[in-house]
Amino acid sequence: MSSSQSLLELLSPYPPGWGGVLLAGALSTVLISLGAYLVGIAIGLVGAIGKLKGNRPVRFVLDLYTTAVRAIPELILIIGLYYAGTDGLNRILSALGLPAVEINGFVAAVAVLGIVQGAYMTEVFRGAILAIPVGQIEAAAAFGMRPRLRFRRIVLPALLPNALPGLANLWMSVTKDSALIAVVGYQELALATRIAAGNTKHYFLFFLASAALYLAITLISNVVFAALESRFRRGQPTTA
Amino acid sequence: MDFSWIFSYWPLLAAGAVQTVLLLVISVVFGFILAIGLALAQVIGPRWLKLFARGYCTCLRGTPLLIQLWLLYYGVGSLLPMIPGLRASFLWPILREGFFFAAVSFTLNYAAYEAEVLRGALLAVPKGELEAGRSFGMSSSTLLRRIWLPRAVRIALPTIAGEVVLQLKATPLAFTVTVMDLYAVAYKVRQDTLLVYEPLMVVTVFYVCLTLIITRAFKVVEAQVPVRR
Amino acid sequence: MMRSAAALLVEDVHKSYGQHEVLKGVSVSAQNGDVISLIGSSGSGKSTFLRCINFLEIPDRGRFVFGGEEVLMKPGREGRAHPANWRQIERIRTGLGMVFQSFNLWAHRTVLENVIEAPIHVLRQNRREATERAEALLSKVGLYDKRHAYPAFLSGGQQQRAAIARALCVDPAVMLFDEPTSALDPELVGEVLKVIRGLAEEGRTMLLVTHEMKFARDVSTHVMFLDQGRVEEEGPPAQVFGAPLSARCREFTGSLSH
Amino acid sequence: MMRSAAALLVEDVHKSYGQHEVLKGVSVSAQNGDVISLIGSSGSGKSTFLRCINFLEIPDRGRFVFGGEEVLMKPGREGRAHPANWRQIERIRTGLGMVFQSFNLWAHRTVLENVIEAPIHVLRQNRREATERAEALLSKVGLYDKRHAYPAFLSGGQQQRAAIARALCVDPAVMLFDEPTSALDPELVGEVLKVIRGLAEEGRTMLLVTHEMKFARDVSTHVMFLDQGRVEEEGPPAQVFGAPLSARCREFTGSLSH
């Protein structure tokens, strides 16, 4: 790249500026994160209930899941699922006489990060449910609410204010963890940053630019989480 | 499966494991202390402190740890040699080390995440229990030390356990500032020996054991106060 | 369902927490329109007994019949029984109203929302009708003004009244009241007394834990004195308060006039 | 500190929540050994008044003197006053014991730990001595067996007794009781009555919110009837219960005999 290029030109969204690459990377980051987050919430709710209410084998399996998945670095899980996992899947498929599938980076990313998020969410939800005064759940039971209804009408709204800070944390971390997906060649914001920086050798410019983009994602998420929190904290006296 | 490499690499592996554990312990301990301050600042601090703490948490949770680490190490760190005399001073051997920067930035980052968890937990403590403390004339600091904080930490325990494990898994990033932690050693072994899975398996076993220890420890603490369910 | 059957028949309930046996075989039988008061010293197992009746605590042993329908139990571990079918229990619970000793209002819902929650979501009633009935009940207990307040902002007595309105709004055949007037002033106690009398006249059955002997005497058709997990004395109020057979009961009711 | 000064002098307390004025100028003055009962209908502001006295609620206006020491106030926003010095309040609070209407036991501590918490960490007493006194108090309220239980595993009355023991253990000069017997059976009410009388004889001052008129009559030296945030009637129990001047008070205490 010619040295006469000003810093602003380097960040321009149109080639030869690298802004477009960063923006596209940011979009992939958001999409991967959103997918993984939703998968994680679903797993987490089921997992938390299972841990609290399930029988012995269910609890054992869930304990195994949360400890193992939380213990193994995401990077190793991603590598494992992407290489060994697709290999195994295709072997099963071919044994069944089915055509091989190509698991692309996006699906692998969402699946792996979602499974990881699910383990953390299980713990966050479990803690949040335990923090609900028992009496409130008993009152629901006393009115003949079925477990499902009880969960939807009483437990869920009551656990959310307890869980939201943890949930927000997980969202923040999944937007960053999505960077790991670069190992299977999926280009999101972190990798886009490295490519731009490595190409131009303007390391700081691009680190800062990408920090700004991540921050923008966060600030927007914060607005959403703050709105959720003020909604779900209604009924609680404000100053503790 | 080929694990013969372990014999020639075990000193490196052991050194790497020590680095990993050190980074974890340093960042969790100091980060937690910092987090208490940040959480309190957000809940009961004066306006300016509240804003500062909010801003701090937003920025540190809002950008990837990797980029914070780089900005600190390659950014701030590269300005340091310009300070006259620093290169000759006794501080230079520390400031030159990636470990120092990794420990600092992990601590700052962990504090931001933990502060957020603690903030929520502080708000979740039933108001009446705090009033009971005040009614006995507890000063704010006694109330905090004896009732509010312990109660909040209890509420937050499962989440804190999760954050600690997350922090464990963040330690491999230190490799990008030349710290040879366990993951870096495994990476090196993979490149040297071209074994794809075996080094990762060894590392995984280590991380799983460490995680088990962490979660067990938290379970023991949690069980101190029985929960009626 | 046989019309002549007892509205509620509970036999030989046992319940332990760990080593501590809280209920050592308590039975009760109630006809429609009965108001049965449970009195007894603190920690004698009154709340536990009420909570066993709607299976918030799982009794270790016991037979439970609601309006002729027996709760199916199956043997569990360590010789303890368990309900065989939670669906059945959930169905039966819809016919039981409960006022908790600690109110247990849902903190995330306003007073009105607390009251209409079960009618709408359990009994699937129309929201408008439920709201109308709820508002009428809230007026009756003097809480109409506070219907949009959240529980955390209410006085103790207001919370208790909200809990009573919530239990009444499901129109239950059997009501379980755990010290429903503990936080109420004498005027309101009088109001609640009227409400309970009215319900009894409609043929509803009530089980009532209370520490106010005067209240128990005025309202009940039958009084049970619980002591250390056993029914020490029972009978019509005149007997239990006037001429108790058991020495312990005499002591307890005697302490009325300190 | 003048020995002759009133143990407690509170004048013209005002308190609003938003638009709703809960206290409209309530005053009380108590000498050492006085037992003052606050009665009144639910929502009339009794708890709020007690909570203003130890500044758990910040009153909008009012003058507070404890044993001759006046609480310094400074004008705040919107014409409201604020305590000028929180240190002073913390110091004064150490001489006030409070039993809450909703108990507010610390869920993360056992009964015994709840009771010794303030003596050790506020009054800096020796742990062993505090424990001994706490255990004696717990025996007195019949909770010695449960001293190692966590609050969530106690019956309502047991929780209330734990809260009473906790308040007594700091040996306060002035005690604020918010319905301390609401969850207790008549026998225990009698016990608490005895305890309160004993404390009064020691020269301690007590403010007591209660709905049990009989209890108020038996225990108090002075009774205040609160209605809608105002003192409607006050005087010796014989007057308030026997020959009240205000019509509203007559109505309220009249409802005793429904």
Next chain:
Amino acid sequence: EVRFGIMNEAYPPFFTKDPSGKWIGWEIELMDAVCAEMKETCSIVDMSWDGLIPGLEAKKFDVIWSSMSITDERKKTIDFTDKYYNTPSKLIGAKDGKLGAAADDVADKTIGIQVSTIQSEYYKKYFADKASEQTYATLDEAFQDLAAGRIDYVFGDAIPLAEFLKSDFGKDCCEDKGNVKDDPAILGTGIGGGLRKDDTALRDKLNAAIAAVRASGKYAEISKKYFDFDPYGE
């Protein structure tokens, strides 16, 4: 169709993505020429450096085309084509006018080296008792520490190092200290395409194509755009 596995980080001037997302660089143009020669359609799969060998074995692609040096160690696991370029290894360091890349020149200095490269092996044999080593995950990180003064030298493949010295960032701080003495046993015999061991058909085809591209003058034509010397070596 032949799928080429390329590292997903910038490695100019050999391969990198331009801002529009297109792959560019010497190695890419060579790949196109080779493909044209083989009359094959070619596609690129990008992957992290440490994912290349697993990716090859998991059949995510068919050949590693990512400036990978042909070494004995790697040959135990995968196969290589004939070399298609060769590059000496060199040291760069802070500007101080003292040139030289022998063991004595680096005495008591710290050398930054990318983890598990051929240079890392070379260091062990020639520099280890005089100098100390600092390990980096990528060359870019080593460059930044060199500029910051935390290390004294970077040791790596000559061409990417020269590329760094040409950049705004490297121009001001650092200079070329010279090539190290060759040791083919360690530094390898050039750079080639990495293949699965059983894939001899593809290897033969690629070898023929590389030879043809070189013979036809296409190789020289491509190289002229990037270098003022012949990257093939002797």
